[in-house]
Amino acid sequence: MVFSEMQQPNTPPAVRAWAAALPAWVAIQTPKTMNLTLEIDAGELEAICLAQEIHAVAVLMDDRAGRNAAIHCGLTVVGTIGLLEQAAAFGFIDLPATLARLHQTNARLNPELILAALARDKARREKK
Numbered sequence: 001m002v003f004s005e006m007q008q009p010n011t012p013p014a015v016r017a018w019a020a021a022l023p024a025w026v027a028i029q030t031p032k033t034m035n036l037t038l039e040i041d042a043g044e045l046e047a048i049c050l051a052q053e054i055h056a057v058a059v060l061m062d063d064r065a066g067r068n069a070a071i072h073c074g075l076t077v078v079g080t081i082g083l084l085e086q087a088a089a090f091g092f093i094d095l096p097a098t099l100a101r102l103h104q105t106n107a108r109l110n111p112e113l114i115l116a117a118l119a120r121d122k123a124r125r126e127k128k
Helices: 013-020 042-053 064-072 080-089 095-103 111-127
Strands: none
Touching: 042 064, 080 095, 080 111, 095 111
16 A cells, blocks of 8 residues: 555656666565554555554654554654664754755645754754
8 A cells, every 4th residue: 555655646856766667675565464453545555554563662743633543652763754763863964954855845744843953953053
């Protein structure tokens, strides 16, 4: 489901192109069982069930209902902004530039969370 969502017509062209020519290190995996008691969208449901099956350290999820369900299932949840903040802290990305590029996609992220992340990133960089 998650992989098929990356190939939908409303998916940004760069994401669709990446999904059409996956790097060798990417493995598409679906859960063996689905917890249908969780009342969330199919993509979030699949991600939660797979994360539980493979004992993932965390699951990447921004959808509020999905995040709540994942936490209820005992999973650690990381959002897109949090993941990008961590990447910036390790020096892998420039957070302001990355968030500006992300803003040009169909990603729906909370503007207040973005501003807070940018403020923390700025403070972190000023400490160096």
